[in-house]
Amino acid sequence: MKNFEYCNPVQVFFGKGETDRVGEVCARLGKKVLFVYGGGSIKRNGLYARVMERLREQNLTVWEVSGIQPNPRIDKVREGVKLCKDHGIEVVLAVGGGSVLDSAKIIAAGATYSGDPWDFFIDKAPVTGRIKIVTVLTLAATGSEMNHNAVISNDETKEKLAVVDAHIYPDVSILDPENTLTVPRDQTVNGIVDMTAHVFEQYFHPTPETPLQDRLSEGILQTIIEYTPRLLSNLEDYDARATIMWCGTLALNHLIEAGVEGDWATHRIEHELSAFYDIPHGAGLAIVFPQWMQYVLDVIPHKFAQFAERVWKIPRNGRSDRELGLLGIEATKKWFSQIGAPVTLREVGIGEEHFPVMAERATKKGPLGSVKKLYKDDVLAILRMCR
Amino acid sequence: MKNFEYCNPVQVFFGKGETDRVGEVCARLGKKVLFVYGGGSIKRNGLYARVMERLREQNLTVWEVSGIQPNPRIDKVREGVKLCKDHGIEVVLAVGGGSVLDSAKIIAAGATYSGDPWDFFIDKAPVTGRIKIVTVLTLAATGSEMNHNAVISNDETKEKLAVVDAHIYPDVSILDPENTLTVPRDQTVNGIVDMTAHVFEQYFHPTPETPLQDRLSEGILQTIIEYTPRLLSNLEDYDARATIMWCGTLALNHLIEAGVEGDWATHRIEHELSAFYDIPHGAGLAIVFPQWMQYVLDVIPHKFAQFAERVWKIPRNGRSDRELGLLGIEATKKWFSQIGAPVTLREVGIGEEHFPVMAERATKKGPLGSVKKLYKDDVLAILRMCR
Numbered sequence: 192m193k194n195f196e197y198c199n200p201v202q203v204f205f206g207k208g209e210t211d212r213v214g215e216v217c218a219r220l221g222k223k224v225l226f227v228y229g230g231g232s233i234k235r236n237g238l239y240a241r242v243m244e245r246l247r248e249q250n251l252t253v254w255e256v257s258g259i260q261p262n263p264r265i266d267k268v269r270e271g272v273k274l275c276k277d278h279g280i281e282v283v284l285a286v287g288g289g290s291v292l293d294s295a296k297i298i299a300a301g302a303t304y305s306g307d308p309w310d311f312f313i314d315k316a317p318v319t320g321r322i323k324i325v326t327v328l329t330l331a332a333t334g335s336e337m338n339h340n341a342v343i344s345n346d347e348t349k350e351k352l353a354v355v356d357a358h359i360y361p362d363v364s365i366l367d368p369e370n371t372l373t374v375p376r377d378q379t380v381n382g383i384v385d386m387t388a389h390v391f392e393q394y395f396h397p398t399p400e401t402p403l404q405d406r407l408s409e410g411i412l413q414t415i416i417e418y419t420p421r422l423l424s425n426l427e428d429y430d431a432r433a434t435i436m437w438c439g440t441l442a443l444n445h446l447i448e449a450g451v452e453g454d455w456a457t458h459r460i461e462h463e464l465s466a467f468y469d470i471p472h473g474a475g476l477a478i479v480f481p482q483w484m485q486y487v488l489d490v491i492p493h494k495f496a497q498f499a500e501r502v503w504k505i506p507r508n509g510r511s512d513r514e515l516g517l518l519g520i521e522a523t524k525k526w527f528s529q530i531g532a533p534v535t536l537r538e539v540g541i542g543e544e545h546f547p548v549m550a551e552r553a554t555k556k557g558p559l560g561s562v563k564k565l566y567k568d569d570v571l572a573i574l575r576m577c578r
Numbered sequence: 579m580k581n582f583e584y585c586n587p588v589q590v591f592f593g594k595g596e597t598d599r600v601g602e603v604c605a606r607l608g609k610k611v612l613f614v615y616g617g618g619s620i621k622r623n624g625l626y627a628r629v630m631e632r633l634r635e636q637n638l639t640v641w642e643v644s645g646i647q648p649n650p651r652i653d654k655v656r657e658g659v660k661l662c663k664d665h666g667i668e669v670v671l672a673v674g675g676g677s678v679l680d681s682a683k684i685i686a687a688g689a690t691y692s693g694d695p696w697d698f699f700i701d702k703a704p705v706t707g708r709i710k711i712v713t714v715l716t717l718a719a720t721g722s723e724m725n726h727n728a729v730i731s732n733d734e735t736k737e738k739l740a741v742v743d744a745h746i747y748p749d750v751s752i753l754d755p756e757n758t759l760t761v762p763r764d765q766t767v768n769g770i771v772d773m774t775a776h777v778f779e780q781y782f783h784p785t786p787e788t789p790l791q792d793r794l795s796e797g798i799l800q801t802i803i804e805y806t807p808r809l810l811s812n813l814e815d816y817d818a819r820a821t822i823m824w825c826g827t828l829a830l831n832h833l834i835e836a837g838v839e840g841d842w843a844t845h846r847i848e849h850e851l852s853a854f855y856d857i858p859h860g861a862g863l864a865i866v867f868p869q870w871m872q873y874v875l876d877v878i879p880h881k882f883a884q885f886a887e888r889v890w891k892i893p894r895n896g897r898s899d900r901e902l903g904l905l906g907i908e909a910t911k912k913w914f915s916q917i918g919a920p921v922t923l924r925e926v927g928i929g930e931e932h933f934p935v936m937a938e939r940a941t942k943k944g945p946l947g948s949v950k951k952l953y954k955d956d957v958l959a960i961l962r963m964c965r
Contacts, residue, residue: 192820194593199586205837224584363785400817404825405800408792417789430787433579437790437837446833450824 192400192450198357199444201337205437207429210238213284213327215521216363220323221281224251225274227295229259234328236373238287242286242327242492252277256298261467262344262472263290265309271298271496272308273333275322282323285361285540286420288382289333292326294322296359299324309345312352331436332382332473334389334443336364341454344466349551351466363404365438368433376426380531381473383419386439387412388476392455393448395484405497410445411438412502419530425467456560457483460570463549470539477532478539481524482576484515492516536577544573579787581836581839586831588724592824597625597754599856600671600714601632607749608668610639612661616646616674620716623760623945626907629673641665641779643685648850649731649738649859650677652696658685659695662709669710672748674722675769680712680728686711695943696732699739711748716757719769721776721830722768723751731853737852737939753827755958757819763813767918768860770806773826774799775863779842779950782834782871782881784948788838792884795834798825799889806917847957850936851910857926864919865926869963872904874950879903905907923964933961 194306204212217224224246230308246253256271275298283302299321301308304556328336335341339360344351374382394408407420415438420430441447460483461475488495495516498507503522507515524534533539550570558564565573591599611633619899633640643658662685670689672682687697690707695704715723726747731738757859761769770808781795802825809818828834846856847870848862875882882903888890890909915921918937923929937957945951952960 192594192824194591194596196589196591198589202583202585203836204581204583206579209581400821402821403798403828404805406797406801407794407828409796410797411790414790414793430579434787434789437579440788441794449590 192404193389193398193452195449197445197449199337199360200444201360201444202363203337203366203440204363206370206433208217209240209365209366210367210370213242213325213365214249215252216365217246217251217284217325218249218280220325220362222251223254223270223278223280224282224284225254225256225280225298225417227256227271227283227285227287227291229257229291232373233286238286238327238370240259240328242284254275254280256294257296257396258560259287259291260432261290262469265343267300268294268297268308268343270293271295272301274461277300278288280322282325284325284327286327286329288328288330289335291320292328292335292361293343295324295326296321296341297337297343297354299448300354300359311354311356312343312350316432318354318356318358321358324359326361326364327370328364328366328380328436330374331371331432331439332384332385334440336348336361337364337440337444339445340443342462349466351462366436367368368436369427371432371436374426376423379422379426381471382439383415383435383530384473384527384532385434385476386442387415388473388480389443390447390578391480393451393453394498395487395491395562396451396453397491398451403445404449409501411442411447414438416502416526423530438544452561454560454562456562456565458557459553460549460573463553464541467545467549468539468541470541474533474539477527478534478536479578481527481534482573483521484523485576486569486573487560488513488516488520490563495519500549543575543578546571579738580785580793580839580949582836584832584836585744586747586833587602588747588831590603590724590753590827592753594754594756595751597628597714597757598632599926600629600712600752601636601638603750603752604633604638604669604671605636605710605735610641610665610667611669611671612641612643612658612667612685614643614646614658614670614672614674614678614685616644616678619760620673623629625673625714625716625757625809629671633671642713644672644682646678648677650681650855652730652732653834655684655695656683657721658682659688661909662686662689667709667955669712670886671712671714673716675715675717676722678787679715679748680713680730681719682713683708683722683728683748684730684741687741687746691939698741698743699730699732699737705743706740706744708745711746713748713932714757715751715753716762717765717769717822718758718819718826719772721773723748723753723952724827724831727830728834729849736853738849738942753823755816755823758819758823759814759816760811763810764918766809766813767857768858769826770802770822770917771860771864771919773822773829773916774802775844775867776830778833778867780838782838782874782878782887782949783838783840784878785838791834791836791838796888798829802826803889803913810917839948841947841949843949843952846937846940846946847960850940851928854932855926855928857928861926864914865921865923865964868907868914868921869960871907872963873912873956873960874947875900875907878948882906930962930965933958937961
């Protein structure tokens with residue numbers, strides 16, 4: 192186990208009906224609120240009206256930024272930052288999935304910074320402060336509700352980059368599984384792939400002696416694998432939605448990576464795919480992850496064998512670590528496919544024309560990953576395996 | 579899963595050498611420090627001198643309360659509170675195990691309260707504030723380093739009572755496994771039993787649909803069971819100490835109980851034993867827990883069966899839940915015995931003369947537990963099973 196620092200100050204309110212706390216929660220933090228959301232789904236399902244009512248009951252003044260897209264764009268963040276600065280807004284309230292939450296985090300940070308918020312992503316300026324952040328999650332996927340990450344895309348530069356900074360933990364996150372009951376099947380699946388991939392990034396690592404971290408990760412994976420078929424057979428199953436939601440949060444709230452050196456190469460490679468092609472992040476991860484696993488199998492075969500035995504319950508039966516690990520990787524790919532995720536680039540209509548530039552850009556700041564350092568040629572090789 | 583609120587703001591510094599942060603950490607929070615510790619062990623092993631040096635480097639003014647005992651007494655807390663009030667102390671620094679940490683938490687809360695700190699335990703006054711709390715853990719056991727609990731004994735009234743309040747989370751906890759390398763075998767075992775019992779209290783519960791919480795609890799238990807023999811075969815094994823330390827913290831930092839209704843009857847019964855006889859808390863838990871399990875088995879046989887299969891790897895082989903559960907309970911009792919914990923009251927020299935009054939007192943505020951409501955006669959029956 193490596194030395195680590197851990198502090199996660201997010202206040203979580205989890206469960207049926209917790210959405211109605213949103214007014215009092217925001218009022219505790221300020222009088223002027225920027226309500227950030229995505230497309231029309233929260234208007235169609237009544238969540239927009241419900242949140243607005245709770246805010247009005249508390250006599251809060253509300254501004255809005257709407258139209259946040261998947262793979263959220265820096266333009267919308269700039270729009271939010273301007274509103275915050277112009278009106279002295281005190282609280283950014285995000286109602287949506289990871290894209291909306293990530294946008295809100297950077298809006299809140301940008302509101303106290305004199306320059307352009309894209310500066311945070313290109314290491315031109317550190318995050319040094321923010322206004323308050325409250326979230327109401329409507330999609331179980333990114334873990335943004337309880338972590339200090341934000342990923343934003345820039346259309347001009349075709350970049351999709353991350354800020355990881357302790358300042359951008361939300362103050363309060365409301366996790367009401369009922370708000371996810373209407374998420375369509377494909378988005379539900381993408382979210383499940385995303386949280387699964389988050390666990391993988393922190394489970395397949397080179398750090399020795401991390402038995403508790405391993406068990407916690409395996410527990411999250413086993414729960415996701417057990418509850419996904421149940422959820423997909425009835426998208427309105429509250430208990431399944433609640434379980435998957437809490438899995439998504441714990442998959443990336445920095446707990447399971449405490450003491451380990453996570454890999455994250457796959458995410459970096461996927462970011463190039465969704466920056467170039469705007470495919471759903473979850474879809475890209477389902478395609479890249481099994482190929483990355485195959486590519487690095489021989490570096491930590493014992494870990495892949497443990498994964499096969501404990502998570503997929505594949506018996507040892509005299510197999511070598513490598514053989515067993517390979518079966519675990521095949522089981523993973525098969526499972527992604529079974530739940531309806533793509534596992535080849537062909538399935539999402541991506542050809543190989545941009546592979547070299549994507550490999551170049553992914554490794555621009557240096558090699559990727561902790562399990563095996565991946566250089567440009569390695570990334571290119573993995574992309575080719577994804578065809 | 580039940581609705582829940584979760585927020586754990588403790589900043590943890592974990593790992594080898596992190597002890598040396600203690601000076602800067604305290605200096606960040608105040609200039610006047612009350613250094614709280616137990617017997618002479620930290621003087622003998624050099625930790626006292628090391629901490630003092632770090633505090634002096636930061637030019638902090640230090641007062642001391644020493645001699646905190648296992649099953650810590652309210653008298654020592656009162657002594658600390660008086661020093662804090664007399665000198666305007668800003669930070670309570672606890673260096674020790676759960677007893678020292680619990681004492682420090684109540685000293686810090688008492689420092690901002692005009693009355694007697696025992697009032698917090700007898701519901702005479704709520705905790706409404708505190709001065710800063712920093713801890714350096716030297717014994718993996720209670721989880722006090724990352725939770726909002728404190729248990730204190732009162733010799734006059736022969737009571738051992740708990741305060742559970744969000745105000746008493748430490749600000750910063752330094753978890754340096756090297757500080758536990760010299761813990762003797764018997765204390766190491768008591769600590770391991772204590773953390774195991776904490777998981778049991780939150781794992782055996784009546785709440786349906788808690789698959790993720792179950793897996794996390796099982797992961798902690800499996801890790802403890804795997805690493806305990808290794809640690810007991812070499813008490814100076816750093817990686818084993820580190821693993822057990824992190825298990826102890828996660829066993830009771832309120833994460834695994836998020837969404838479940840924990841039981842805690844066994845702890846309440848044990849508190850009567852250690853209030854009357856001053857036996858180590860861990861020893862009392864090893865004696866009571868298997869008997870409590872047996873007593874409530876028929877209420878949640880499926881959970882005991884799951885426990886036997888997943889934690890003890892006992893195969894189903896056509897057994898009923900009850901039969902399988904019973905084997906799991908037997909395995910638990912046998913394991914406690916194997917690692918050197920007592921499993922009968924006879925082994926610790928306790929007779930049955932005080933059973934009626936202990937049962938009476940344990941249930942004074944109402945029946946115990948969530949799995950099965952335990953009244954006076956139930957507690958009496960369990961105590962008799964412990965003979």
